[in-house]
Amino acid sequence: MEDLGGSATVIPAGGERAPSAEPHRRHLARALQVLGTIAIVVSAVTPAASVFIIAPVAFLTVGTGTFWAFVIAAVIGVGVAYSYSELGAAFPIAGGDYAIVARILGKQVGFLSLVLWMTLAIFIPSSIALGIGTYLSVIWKANPNELGAGVVVLGTIIGILNIRTNARITGVFLVIELLALTIVTVLGFAHAHNSLSSLTSPHLFPTKGAATAASFGVILSGVAIAIFSYNGYGAAINFSEEITGHKSAIARAILWSLLITVAAELIPIIATLVGAPSLHALANSPAPMTYLLKSLSGSTLNTIVSLGISLAILNATLAIILELSRIVFSAARDRAFPGPLNGVLAHIHPRLRTPWMATLIVGAAGAVLTGLSSVASLVTFTGVVLTINYGAIALCAIVDRIRNPDRERPYKMPLWPFWPGLALAGTIAVFYKQTGHDDGIVGMILAGAAIYYLVFLLPMRKSHWILVDPDESEAEAADAGT
DSSP: OOOOOOOEEOOOTTTTOOOSSOOOOOOOOOOHHHHHHHHHHHHHHHHHIIIOOOOHHHHHHEEEGGGHHHHHHHHHHHHHOOOOOOOEEEHHTTTHHHHHHHHHHHHHHHHHHHHHHHHHHHHHHHHHTHHHHHHHHHTTOOOHHHHHHHHHHHHHHHHHHOOOHHHHHHHHHHHHHHHHHHHHHHHHTTTTTTHHHHHHHHHHHHHHSSSSSSOOHHHHHHHHHHHHHHHGGGGGGTTTTOOOTTHHHHHHHHHHHHHHHHHHHHHHHHHHEEEEEEEHHHHHHHHHHHHHHHHTOOHHHHHHHHHHHHHHHHHHHHHHHHHHHHHHHHHHHOOOSTTTTHHHHHHOOOTTTTTTTEEEEEHHHHHHHTTTHHHHHHHHHHHHHHHHHHHHHHHHHHHHHHHOOTTTOEEEEEEEEHHHHHHHHHHHHHHSSSSSSHHHHHHHHHHHHHIIIIITTTTTTEEEEEEEEHOOOOOOOHHTTT
């Protein structure tokens, strides 16, 4: 068994602490302020890429019901964000969702959550990077899969750098993409072709035939897409071990990230639906936002905005790789993988203090998938997986208050259990309306994860899948150095 150096404290699912004989010292650098965290998190959400790449899938699927799908997803997001805020401050661990789920719902369920997030670590960067071909084509026409794979590789290389450097890079790119969204918003509202009633009375626009009313069930099916579009505001907990200051800073980063995300996406989407000269053409265009920009402003502005969106896609890919590589790093530190692989993936660069091996693995897997996939298939599947994960976090926020009423909570959400209850009910309803194809794929992934857990991790439970308390491990390391 390889020596990872140092010592740690293990927290079982029920919350009791027990000493571990297994060393686990793996410390990230605390060099990230709240503002820098928000810059990375909102960049990972990437409002511009969400509006220009993910929202068009909703236009095609639910028409002007996209408005209601994004509103419903925002309401669910408030409940999830409050749940993330309370739990993230109580469990400030780089593993994020899976680390929380394992400590509250049990290590078995936590491992299933980990596997879903590792799936997302491959799918999310790919689904965003694939969109760059559409917008970079204004100056360079190339294979979109090859371009997307190149973006993932570049994002991976940058992602190995110091976390403070990455915060600065993502912050600059974020300003550029918010400017691009501002242009879309101004154009849409300044050239309004449709009334707001076209949004409140949603319709579908099939390729052939007249528009038809969109039912509530159809709109719910599009909420998963909107959930994916907003996804990322909870990622602040993945940087918990790098954020300076009080643990409540994690909650502030999450809540501000959600607020910025919803405003930066919902307002331009409304402007797009109001300003489109033809909603039928918008919904059925292979590049709806390009159609809008050319219709309302001409090719010059379309070129400028498209180049800004290309930078936003690179920024998003970088930020997402930063976030998800921390999950893989944390899982390796918790010994979720076979033998020496844990030591490799939990390795921190001695100078940069970043999980560089986990970053390389996430980037390599994402680059391969990007070279082989299409945007639409990745978006719908990823939305289903995120819906399940959000439901699990909301459930944890309810269960933990009941089981552990005396737990120290650096941040407590208002109106508990209303918000997590609302989020849980919303995610269940949305999941029920998804396609059997995507649900079936998720089921197969979870079945494989369950088999791995029962065959490998459970028999090796004394040496593997040991949940580390990074706070105490870090304190012990500091004491040892004095």
